Amino acid sequence: MPGMFIDVEVDAKVAADAELTKKLVEVCTVSIFAAKDDGTLDIVEDNLDECVLCDLCIQAAPKGTVRVKKLYE
Amino acid sequence: MRFYEYESKALFAKHGLPLGTRQVVNSAAEARAAAEAIGGPTVIKGQVLSGGRMKAGAVKFADTPDEAAAEFEAVLPVIVNGESARSILIEEKSPIAHEYFVSVTWDGRRKLPVVLFSDMGGIDIEEVAETHPEHLSRTHFSTILPLSERVAKEAIGAVGVTGSDLNKLVPIVYKLIQLFLEYDLTLAEINPLAKLDDGRFIVLDGHLDMEAEARGDHKALLAELGIGDDETRQARPPTEFEIAGARVNAVDHRGVAGNVVEFDGNLGLIIGAGGGSLTLFDAVRKQGGKPANYCEIGGNPSMSKVKNLTKLILSKPGVDKIAVMMNVVSNTRVDIVARGVIKGCIEAGKDPAEVIAIFRIPGAWEDEGFKILAKHGVEYCDRSVSMYEAAGRACAKMGSN
Amino acid sequence: MSILITAQTTFIVQGITGREAVNLTRENLDYGAKIIGGVTPGRAGRDVYGVPVYDCVRDIVKAHGQPEGAIVSVPPRFTKDAVFEAIENGIKTIVIVTENIPRGQVAQMVELANLRGARIIGPNCLGIISPDEAKMGGVGGPAANTRQAYTKGPIGVMSRSGGMTTEIASTLTAAGLGQSTCVSIGGDAIIGTSYAELMPFFEADDETKAIAIYSEPGGRMEAELAEWVKENNSRLPIVAFMAGRFMDEMKGMRFGHAGTIVEGKEDTTAEKIERMEAAGIAVAERIEEIPGLIRSALSSKGIEV
Ligand code: SF4
Numbered sequence: 001m002p003g004m005f006i007d008v009e010v011d012a013k014v015a016a017d018a019e020l021t022k023k024l025v026e027v028c029t030v031s032i033f034a035a036k037d038d039g040t041l042d043i044v045e046d047n048l049d050e051c052v053l054c055d056l057c058i059q060a061a062p063k064g065t066v067r068v069k070k071l072y073e
Numbered sequence: 074m075r076f077y078e079y080e081s082k083a084l085f086a087k088h089g090l091p092l093g094t095r096q097v098v099n100s101a102a103e104a105r106a107a108a109e110a111i112g113g114p115t116v117i118k119g120q121v122l123s124g125g126r127m128k129a130g131a132v133k134f135a136d137t138p139d140e141a142a143a144e145f146e147a148v149l150p151v152i153v154n155g156e157s158a159r160s161i162l163i164e165e166k167s168p169i170a171h172e173y174f175v176s177v178t179w180d181g182r183r184k185l186p187v188v189l190f191s192d193m194g195g196i197d198i199e200e201v202a203e204t205h206p207e208h209l210s211r212t213h214f215s216t217i218l219p220l221s222e223r224v225a226k227e228a229i230g231a232v233g234v235t236g237s238d239l240n241k242l243v244p245i246v247y248k249l250i251q252l253f254l255e256y257d258l259t260l261a262e263i264n265p266l267a268k269l270d271d272g273r274f275i276v277l278d279g280h281l282d283m284e285a286e287a288r289g290d291h292k293a294l295l296a297e298l299g300i301g302d303d304e305t306r307q308a309r310p311p312t313e314f315e316i317a318g319a320r321v322n323a324v325d326h327r328g329v330a331g332n333v334v335e336f337d338g339n340l341g342l343i344i345g346a347g348g349g350s351l352t353l354f355d356a357v358r359k360q361g362g363k364p365a366n367y368c369e370i371g372g373n374p375s376m377s378k379v380k381n382l383t384k385l386i387l388s389k390p391g392v393d394k395i396a397v398m399m400n401v402v403s404n405t406r407v408d409i410v411a412r413g414v415i416k417g418c419i420e421a422g423k424d425p426a427e428v429i430a431i432f433r434i435p436g437a438w439e440d441e442g443f444k445i446l447a448k449h450g451v452e453y454c455d456r457s458v459s460m461y462e463a464a465g466r467a468c469a470k471m472g473s474n
Numbered sequence: 475m476s477i478l479i480t481a482q483t484t485f486i487v488q489g490i491t492g493r494e495a496v497n498l499t500r501e502n503l504d505y506g507a508k509i510i511g512g513v514t515p516g517r518a519g520r521d522v523y524g525v526p527v528y529d530c531v532r533d534i535v536k537a538h539g540q541p542e543g544a545i546v547s548v549p550p551r552f553t554k555d556a557v558f559e560a561i562e563n564g565i566k567t568i569v570i571v572t573e574n575i576p577r578g579q580v581a582q583m584v585e586l587a588n589l590r591g592a593r594i595i596g597p598n599c600l601g602i603i604s605p606d607e608a609k610m611g612g613v614g615g616p617a618a619n620t621r622q623a624y625t626k627g628p629i630g631v632m633s634r635s636g637g638m639t640t641e642i643a644s645t646l647t648a649a650g651l652g653q654s655t656c657v658s659i660g661g662d663a664i665i666g667t668s669y670a671e672l673m674p675f676f677e678a679d680d681e682t683k684a685i686a687i688y689s690e691p692g693g694r695m696e697a698e699l700a701e702w703v704k705e706n707n708s709r710l711p712i713v714a715f716m717a718g719r720f721m722d723e724m725k726g727m728r729f730g731h732a733g734t735i736v737e738g739k740e741d742t743t744a745e746k747i748e749r750m751e752a753a754g755i756a757v758a759e760r761i762e763e764i765p766g767l768i769r770s771a772l773s774s775k776g777i778e779v
Contacts, residue, residue: 004419005412005445030375049412050376053441070441072448123726179577181693181733184584184664199739216581217589257576259663285728286550287576307727334729347661347730348635351690351718352761354729358720359759367729371637400641401623403615404497436640437619456644461760 003048005072008032008057011065015041020061027056074283074306077120079162080298081279084256088248090263091275095164101142107163108141114166117144119151119158122306129153134166155309167275172265174198174209175228175246177253185213188228188250194265208232214250222247241274242266256294257287314389318368321381328374328405330382330413338363340430340471341386341395343379343414346371349400349460356464357396362471365392373405376413383417387428394430396467401435401456407442410434415449426450430470433463476604476655477630477675477682478567478595485543485567485610486534487512488556490522494571494612495547499523502545504617507608510538513556531563543567545601545611550574553597557583561592569611570596570666577664584666594666598731600636600658605643613658614640627652628779629768630676630710632669633688634661634695634731635717641761642686642715649765651779654682661690661731668695670702676710683777684768685712689746691721692734696746700753711771712755713764719743 014020018039025033030050034042057066076084079097086092096107097120108115119131126132131151133144145161172194180187191209193201202209210231214224225246229239245266253261260282267277288295288302303319305311311319318333329345340362344353350369357364366386370379386395397414399405411432418425432446435456446453454463489495490512499522503509511534512527514520520527528534534541544560546553546568553572560568561583568587575597587594595602601611605624613636614620623644629651633639636658643656657672659665669687676682689696696714703712721729722742728735739745747757756767772779 004416049416050409052406052409070444072445179581179664181663181695182668182698184581186578186581215585216578217585254578257578259577284576284578286574287578290576309727332729334727346635346637348633348638348688348690348717349641351635351721351730351734352638352641352715355717355719356760369730400635400637401644402637403619403623403640404612435644437615457648459645459760459762460641461762 002045003051003071005070006048006051007069007071008043008048008051009067009069010041010043010061014061014065023060024057024066027060029054033057074285074288075122076281076283076298077122077159078118078278078280079120079160080300081281082276083298084252084281084294085276085279088252090245090248091273093165093167093275093277095162097160098145098163099160101145104145104161104163105138105142108135108138111163111165115141116164116166117141117148118162118164119148119153120160120162121153121156121158123154123156126151126153131158167267168270169267170270171268172277173242173268174201174264175249175266176260176262176264177250177258178260180213183213186216186250186253188212188214188224188246190228190232190246192232192234194267198264216254220250220254224250238268245274256281256291257284258282259284314366314385317385318382321378321385324378324381325375328370328372328378330368330370330374330378332367332369333382333385334367336364336366337391338365339391339393340467341365341389341392342368343370343383343386343395343397345369345399345405346402349398352400353398353460353464356461357468360465360468362464362468365389370399370410371402371405373409374413376409376416379410379413380417380420383414384421387418387421387423394428394467394470396430396464397432397434398460398463398467399434400460403437405434406437407434407439408445409438411442411445415445415451430467431463433458433460475679475681476607477672477679478593478655478657479543479602479604479608479610481506481607482508483543483567483608483610484508484510484541485545486510486531486541486565487525488531488544488546488560489548489552490514490525490527491517491520492547495545496522498545498547498571498612499525501612501616501620502609505609505620507610510534510541531559531565535563540564543569543610545569545571547571554579554583557594558586561586561590566592567610568592568594568666569599569601570594570660571599571601571611573598573662575662577662580662580664580666584664587666595657596660596666598662599660599665600639602655602657604655605653611658612636613656614643623647624656625652627654628681628683629653630679630682630685631656631687632672632685633658634690634733635688636661638688638717642688642764645761646686646765651765651768654679661733663693663733665733669699670695673699673702673706673708673710677706677708682710683779684772685710686764686768687712687714689714689716690730690734691718691743691746692741694740697740697749700749700755703753703755711768711775713758713767713771714750714755715758715761715764716743716747
């Protein structure tokens with residue numbers, strides 16, 4: 001199920017980058033990011049609403065490529 | 074965590090405390106066979122955790138195996154404080170010359186363990202303390218200095234016991250102290266500790282309580298006694314609703330959303346933290362509210378834990394609305410709890426605006442939380458509304474004050 | 475002034491690399507605490523928000539001199555050892571945050587502390603805060619939240635519940651009553667320092683004019699406080715809030731903290747309230763009554779706050 005409160009968007013360029021994917025998986029404490037078998041990014045929809053708005057993912061990727069959206073605003 | 078008498082006695086036996094011949098039985102035929110093997114008068118005792126079983130009729134005496142079988146049938150259905158017997162213990166009945174009382178417990182004020190000893194056993198010890206204080210001794214002992222038998226000797230001697238009785242009692246009391254410390258017990262009690270006509274001493278009845286926090290350290294013993302992890306051993310066994318609540322809390326390690334206790338009202342409570350829950354439960358009852366449950370959330374639980382707890386409470390028959398309330402939080406996040414309860418309502422097929430009577434959790438991330446609540450039309454308040462007032466608002470919506 | 479902790483108090487965090495400990499280190503530093511080192515065995519050489527990590531307390535003492543206090547935030551199985559280590563290395567004020575420690579171990583820690591002249595706060599507590607000076611422990615949470623709830627002033631607070639410490643402080647603050655020091659004393663059956671044992675500190679603190687406490691069913695701590703007040707002719711009016719009144723009807727059931735189980739008559743809230751009132755302690759029905767009760771108790775002594 002997609003998030004009811006939070007959505008995370010990642011630019012295709014970043015999602016295809018195995019290095020950045022690894023970084024995103026590492027920084028997120030609530031497991032919203034996972035790596036697919038080919039090393040590209042998977043967003044775990046079930047975990048989206050666990051997002052603690054820490055911005056660590058935003059800081060981990062090039063500016064503007066990862067966006068955390070509050071769907072209640 | 075309380076032990077049944079037969080479990081306590083198994084532990085006593087393991088540590089060499091003197092006991093009568095006894096057997097746990099589960100049918101009248103077994104009772105007859107056990108009485109035959111014992112060969113003489115017997116006591117038939119229902120195994121319950123609560124006190125007062127003698128008065129309730131869960132303890133009977135028999136002279137013959139046939140009588141033992143009949144008394145088994147008489148004791149088995151007896152309910153003591155709402156509790157039915159788990160099994161029946163049948164034990165040899167010996168002629169008693171005198172009864173003593175000994176108990177080891179913690180003194181929270183002195184922060185030390187204490188041995189209570191009395192030569193007026195078999196009766197309510199609080200009564201002895203009030204009417205015959207000189208017959209009850211209190212002997213504290215160190216938890217870091219070496220332990221020796223002199224603690225037992227002083228406890229017994231303090232009520233005037235001397236001679237060979239003193240010397241026979243010392244090893245019994247000392248073993249009880251060792252048992253108390255070894256198994257992290259909060260209470261190790263023998264009452265009565267009987268002196269028989271032939272001069273021997275035996276444990277007639279005993280009561281052991283293990284600290285819940287220490288269960289993990291004594292897994293081998295608990296397995297040996299056949300006590301499962303899901304046996305809470307509170308004053309009453311857990312209900313299915315409570316077991317489901319424990320499962321919700323066990324899903325992940327982030328925070329607490331559990332300690333669910335079932336009540337029979339119509340207002341579901343999602344409350345916290347520890348002290349806050351006690352405060353809020355009182356406030357609801359004081360204002361005429363009828364709680365469907367007690368629970369505690371805190372320590373920054375995950376969204377899904379809160380969500381599942383919400384769903385569980387909403388699934389309880391008779392629950393019309395829920396109230397979500399805590400003291401000012403600094404670790405738990407208001408927005409995460411708000412997300413959890415709203416999502417829980419929706420997944421349970423309910424409208425959050427309708428079913429959440431009030432949301433009163435001020436503190437960390439409250440601005441984000443309040444935005445979420447406003448978006449879903451849920452009534453919420455900040456710290457300017459007291460816990461008591463918030464509870465009152467919820468009660469008013471239930472039409473109960 | 476304040477009690478137990480001031481802006482100058484130096485302390486360490488044992489178990490500093492744990493999740494909770496990292497948080498509270500950050501929060502305490504932000505609130506102005508002087509944390510001179512942290513301990514996690516095997517992690518020497520790291521740092522947590524600039525606080526150097528060592529393998530043992532002795533190494534901190536060697537490198538930075540004697541710390542006055544320690545926060546212990548290690549798993550229950552290792553807590554006793556950590557506390558013994560703090561005590562044996564000359565630390566005098568120890569806040570134990572960890573919960574679920576069997577009381578036999580707590581008793582051992584307290585006995586050793588008594589032997590060495592150290593003081594334990596907790597376990598299962600959020601620590602100590604002297605508003606606008608420093609805090610030691612998780613009390614109040616992040617610095618910004620802490621500043622919102624806690625303000626400096628004349629009221630001492632003692633609470634068996636960490637969360638309710640903040641609720642009470644927040645209520646006092648809203649009523650214009652700041653706090654001298656607030657102590658979350660812990661929710662277990664055996665704790666390092668009880669209400670009555672803290673009273674002499676507040677009594678000796680000129681800034682403190684009155685006391686608010688949060689109490690619960692279970693234990694004899696309220697009776698001990700009532701006795702202390704009677705015997706010592708305390709200058710400080712005390713207002714108590716008693717939670718968990720419903721538990722009086724539910725003997726043997728455990729709600730809330732490990733220390734809250736009603737076993738005998740003396741553990742009930744009714745009995746505690748009676749004893750406290752007999753000792754002149756005002757008992758509030760609701761948290762929001764506390765400020766009014768404090769003001770009227772003080773004004774009857776000619777003190778306006
Ligand atoms: S903001 Fe934090 S919690 Fe949310 S997705 Fe990014 S890293 Fe994960």
